[in-house]
Amino acid sequence: MVASGGVSGRLLVPSTLERSARPLIKLEDLRKEFHTKAGQVTALDGINLTVPDAAVHGIVGPSGAGKSTLIRCLTLLERPTSGAVKIDGEDLAALPERRLRSRRRRIGMVFQHVNLFDSRTAVANVAYPLRVSGQSKAAAQARARELLELVGLAGRDQSYPAQLSGGQQQRVGIARALASGPSVLLCDEPSSALDWSTTRQVLEVIKRINQALGLTVLIITHEMAVVRQVCDSVSLLSKGRIVQSGPIARVVTDYGSPLSRELIPLAAAPVGEARAQLEVSFSSADFSVREVLRLLADLGPDTAIEAGTLETLAGQRVGRFQLVVGVNARERVTGRLREAGLYVSREEAGEE
Ligand SMILES: Nc1ncnc2c1ncn2[C@@H]1O[C@H](COP(=O)(O)OP(=O)(O)OP(=O)(O)O)[C@@H](O)[C@H]1O
Numbered sequence: 001m002v003a004s005g006g007v008s009g010r011l012l013v014p015s016t017l018e019r020s021a022r023p024l025i026k027l028e029d030l031r032k033e034f035h036t037k038a039g040q041v042t043a044l045d046g047i048n049l050t051v052p053d054a055a056v057h058g059i060v061g062p063s064g065a066g067k068s069t070l071i072r073c074l075t076l077l078e079r080p081t082s083g084a085v086k087i088d089g090e091d092l093a094a095l096p097e098r099r100l101r102s103r104r105r106r107i108g109m110v111f112q113h114v115n116l117f118d119s120r121t122a123v124a125n126v127a128y129p130l131r132v133s134g135q136s137k138a139a140a141q142a143r144a145r146e147l148l149e150l151v152g153l154a155g156r157d158q159s160y161p162a163q164l165s166g167g168q169q170q171r172v173g174i175a176r177a178l179a180s181g182p183s184v185l186l187c188d189e190p191s192s193a194l195d196w197s198t199t200r201q202v203l204e205v206i207k208r209i210n211q212a213l214g215l216t217v218l219i220i221t222h223e224m225a226v227v228r229q230v231c232d233s234v235s236l237l238s239k240g241r242i243v244q245s246g247p248i249a250r251v252v253t254d255y256g257s258p259l260s261r262e263l264i265p266l267a268a269a270p271v272g273e274a275r276a277q278l279e280v281s282f283s284s285a286d287f288s289v290r291e292v293l294r295l296l297a298d299l300g301p302d303t304a305i306e307a308g309t310l311e312t313l314a315g316q317r318v319g320r321f322q323l324v325v326g327v328n329a330r331e332r333v334t335g336r337l338r339e340a341g342l343y344v345s346r347e348e349a350g351e352e
C-alpha cells in the first residue's frame with residue numbers, strides 16, 4: 001500500500017492549506033554562456049525565479065529559448081556561468097562535485113524519452129537507483145512496488161517495458177524518479193511524445209504526486225494545455241530571459257500579455273473591408289459570462305461576435321471574444337465596453 005512504508009511519512013505532511021509558501025527553488029541571476037566555434041551563445045541571460053514549496057510551475061517558451069539549459073543548470077549537470085541555484089536554501093552552484101552527487105538525489109528527473117532498461121521488469125527499473133545506492137533487493141523492490149502503485153501501475157510490476165504503453169512507460173519513469181525520495185521533480189517535455197488522452201493521465205499522476213507527497217514540480221513544456229491542466233504558476237522564457245511570470249490566475253487576467261493570449265487563444269476570424277476587429281477579455285472575478293454575453297448582444301447594429309473562447313483556469317472562468325464591427329461603430333463600441341469595465345484591445349492597420 002502507498003500509505004505504508006517509506007512514502008507514508010511524507011504523505012502526512014502537506015494539506016493544501018497547511019503548505020507554507022517557503023521558496024523551494026530559487027534561481028538568482030542565473031547565467032549560462034556557451035563558447036562555440038561560431039562565437040558565444042548566451043543561453044540563460046540573468047534568470048530570477050522562485051518556486052514555492054509544493055507548487056507546480058511551468059516553463060514555456062519557443063525552441064532555443066533556453067528551457068533545457070535551465071533544467072540542466074538546475075541539476076548542475078551543466079555548470080552555470082554565474083548565479084545561484086538554491087534548492088531549499090542551499091546553493092548547489094557553490095557545492096563541490098563530491099557533495100553535489102548526494103544533493104542530486106533530492107531532485108528527480110523525468111524526460112520526454114523514458115530510457116527504461118528493456119531487459120528489466122517495471123519493478124526492477126524503479127528499484128534500480130535504490131539498488132545502486134546500496135539498498136537490499138527486498139527493501140528496494142518493496143519501495144518500488146509502492147511507487148508503482150502511486151503512479152497507477154499496481155499489478156504491472158512484473159511487466160517489461162515492451163509490454164507497456166508509452167504512457168505507462170512514462171509512469172514507470174516517474175516512479176523511478178521518485179525512488180530516491182526527492183523534494184523536487186523536474187520534467188522536461190514529459191508528454192510531448194504522447195497523445196493527448198495519455199498526456200492527461202501522465203499529468204494526473206504528476207498532480208497526484210505533487211499533492212500526495214508535497215513535491216515541488218517544475219515542468220518544461222511547449223503545450224499550453226499542460227500548463228492549463230496542472231500548473232499553479234508559469235514563466236515564459238524567451239532568448240534566455242523570463243519575460244512574464246506569475247500564478248496562473250494573475251497571468252491570464254493580464255489580458256494583453258503573451259501568456260494570457262496563449263492560455264485563452266482565439267481562432268483567427270476574417271475581418272473584411274471597412275471592418276475593425278476588437279477583442280474583449282474578462283474573468284469571472286469581475287463579470288459573469290451571462291453579463292458579458294448580454295453586453296455583447298446589446299451593442300447595436302454593425303457588430304458581430306466572430307469567435308470566442310471560455311476556459312476555467314485557476315478556479316475562475318476566463319474568456320475572450322472577438323468582435324468585428326463596422327469602422328464607424330468602432331469608437332462607440334470600444335467606449336461602451338471599456339465604460340462597462342471590460343478589457344478591450346483593438347487591432348487596426350498600422351497599430352499593434
Ligand atoms: N552545449 C551547448 N553548446 C552550445 N550551445 C548550446 C548548447 N546547449 C544549448 N545551446 C544553445 O543555447 C540556446 C538554448 O538552447 P536550449 O536547448 O536550452 O533551448 P530549448 O528552449 O530547450 O529549445 P527546444 O524547445 O528546442 O528544446 C540555443 O541557442 C542552443 O543552441
Ligand SMILES: [Mg+2]
Binds near residue numbers: 067068
Ligand atoms: Mg529543449
